[in-house]
Amino acid sequence: MNGARAVLNTLVHGGIDVCFTNPGTSEMHLIAGMVSTPEIRGILCLFEGVATGAADGYGRMAGKPASTLLHMGPGLGNGLANLHNARRAGTPLINMVGDHATYHKPFDAPLDSDIESMAGTVSAWVRRTGSSADAGQDAADAVRAARTPVGHLPGGVATLVLPSDVCWSEGGVAVPVPAAQAPSFDEVAVERIAKTLRENEGCLLLIGGGNMRRAGLAAASRIAAATGVDVLAEKSPARHERGAGLPRFDRLPYPRDLAVRRLAGARHLILAGTREPVSFFAYPGKPSTLIPSGCEVHDLGAASGALEYLADLVAPGTAPLVTDEHRPALPSGELTAEKAAAVIGALLPEGAVVVDEAMTSDQWLPSATAGAPLHDWLNITGGSIGMGMPVATGAAVACPDRPVLNLEADGSAMYTLQSLWTQSREGLDVTTVVFNNASYAILDSELRRVGAFEGEDVRRSRSLIDIPGLDFVALAKGMDVPATRARTTEEFTRQLRAAAAEPGPHLIDAVVPPVTGGS
Structure with missing residues (x-):
């Protein structure tokens, strides 16, 4: 061999x-x-x-x-x-x-x-x-x-x-690979954290990693119901199970100042499957850490079962609070990112895998989809754009019996557009929605945050972030993926329904105005 x-x-x-x-x-x-x-x-x-x-x-x-x-x-x-x-x-x-x-x-x-x-x-x-x-x-x-x-x-x-x-060269030999063993957790350390929860006010539980799945979400909700602890999810969980029947928690905001305000007042920060929160970028005169001064950090670790064990200690017999099923009403008129989010929430099929790289257009999506049927939500974890289309491709290979919905910004779509060719070649059930605002709109807010531009320079800087003229319908069809363009909410609703009803990949070029000052 x-x-x-x-x-x-x-x-x-x-x-x-x-x-x-x-x-x-x-x-x-x-x-x-x-x-x-x-x-x-x-x-x-x-x-x-x-x-x-x-x-x-x-x-x-x-x-x-x-x-x-x-x-x-x-x-x-x-x-x-x-x-x-x-x-x-x-x-x-x-x-x-x-x-x-x-x-x-x-x-x-x-x-x-x-x-x-x-x-x-x-x-x-x-x-x-x-x-x-x-x-x-x-x-x-x-x-x-x-x-x-x-x-x-x-x-x-x-x-x-x-x-x-x-x-x-010859001489190779295949080698057996032993089954992976689940990591354990330190029960004594978890018991110390339980004591902290019982005896102190101002506790905040930050969850992430594997705790963004059903068991972890339920445990966090039980802990909150029994102790009154504030629960927050990490900014960009790799995989988040969501929808009706599961607990819902807000995520740590992306903008640094909003994140600092959200964490303000915490005297004990308990980490469950995530790292200490830091600012995504540095800003002049502002610290990198988001943890309030004087706040003590306690780490449960990432091992499966640690958060459930904590819930059993502090919330025995307590049931989790879950989200009721509800959907937004279908809007009408000119398409905007906010209206598109409502349409997605109204039509999202059960068992969908949503890959979110919508960037500035995604701020309405969490609330619009919170009460939709059960689904998974995959986020951009490392901040390196161009992940949406490839991650959707891999998710569709892993889950051929589930519809995959890729929510994509126009700028990041151009990084890995070749994904469409692979989706077509493999017959993958991926619907890509490109939020086409002809701009790297997320940079608009960053221009203001870093303080490097003033007066007329702010307007002139738009030449560095505007990206007009991209025809995603033509680009998709060139890789043998059926594609349509939506300028009105009615068109978007009709096209999203049609894509969900037909097997194989589809792309919808959703033309929306930029979200000024978005995050």
């Missing part, structure tokens, strides 16, 4: 059955091995950022790693942005990167680069395989590393660098 087959067969032993690829010459033996390994579904992507983002979306919804296959250092470089988002999401991911043959590496050929240094910026684990005999064990170690919790995160990116001669 050559090294490539040893790697792929080991991945199969580890439960890895999907690989999102953008290969080159150095990866051809891995591609040949994938063709003859029916247990692994190879999915071609036209850009590395699509491959890495799709693996992120798959991992979030499948609860197990997908793999990627990238072409050497430049290919890895093209995929780094969405590997960054995957790292911040704690998504388990096997990131395979091909490289020059070991004997060719010293010649510094044109595509040669320091792959390990690049990979280290987004990976919890990096290894270069030195021989075909090591390939199977290295792959097994990569799977194990991807499934190992990293801090408050449930997993991480494991990058395996595979020289081409390692892949074509």
Whole structure:
């Protein structure tokens, strides 16, 4: 068995059955091995950022790693942005990167680069395989590393660098991968936090990570009902189960000053599956931390069950408060982002997976969809835009029986538009709504916050953030995805219904005015 087959067969032993690829010459033996390994579904992507983002979306919804296959250092470089988002999401991911043959590496050929240094910026684990005999064990170690919790995160990116001669040489052996073990939590530490809750006022519970699923949400609601603790969710949870029948909590606001006001008064901050809150960016004269002065921080950790154990300690017999089913009325007239949110809330199907990269247009979406039937909501975790379309692609691969709705800003859509081609090729049930306001509108608010522009410079700065002239209908149709344009609420309602009723991918170009001063 050559090294490539040893790697792929080991991945199969580890439960890895999907690989999102953008290969080159150095990866051809891995591609040949994938063709003859029916247990692994190879999915071609036209850009590395699509491959890495799709693996992120798959991992979030499948609860197990997908793999990627990238072409050497430049290919890895093209995929780094969405590997960054995957790292911040704690998504388990096997990131395979091909490289020059070991004997060719010293010649510094044109595509040669320091792959390990690049990979280290987004990976919890990096290894270069030195021989075909090591390939199977290295792959097994990569799977194990991807499934190992990293801090408050449930997993991480494991990058395996595979020289081409390692892949074509014989002597490889597939290696069994042991099942992952759920991490435990410190019961004594949880009991101390329970004591803090019972004896102190001014407690705030900040939840995130796996606690944004049903069990964690119910536990947080029970704790709030029994103790009166204020509960807040992290700004951008990787996967959030929402809808009628589940508790609802507000998320930490994105704008720094709003977040500071929301946390003001907290004397005890309890973290459950998330990190200490910090400002997304630095602003002149303002501290980076969002934690009030004098507030004591207590960390429950990310282990499954810690928050439920806390609820059992402080809220025995207490039932969670859940959201009733309700939907907005369908609006009419000229389409705006607010009206589009109401339409989405009115029509969102049960079991939908919503991937949200709507940016400034998303401020009305949480309230409009809170009472919709049960659904999952995937957010941009690392702030690196261009994740929406790829993550939706991967989520659709992971959940072929569920409709996927990608809510996308026009600026970020242009980063990874090639996702539409993969959605068409694979027949994925993804409806993409592009909120087309012809601007990087989120930067409008940042122009004011940083204080770098004054007077006429504010108006002139618009030339740096306006992006008129994008025809998303033509762009989508060029990749064989049916597309329509909506300028009125009635058109948007009709088109969203039609897309939901037809299998396969669709795109709606929702033309809306900019949200001035949005966040």
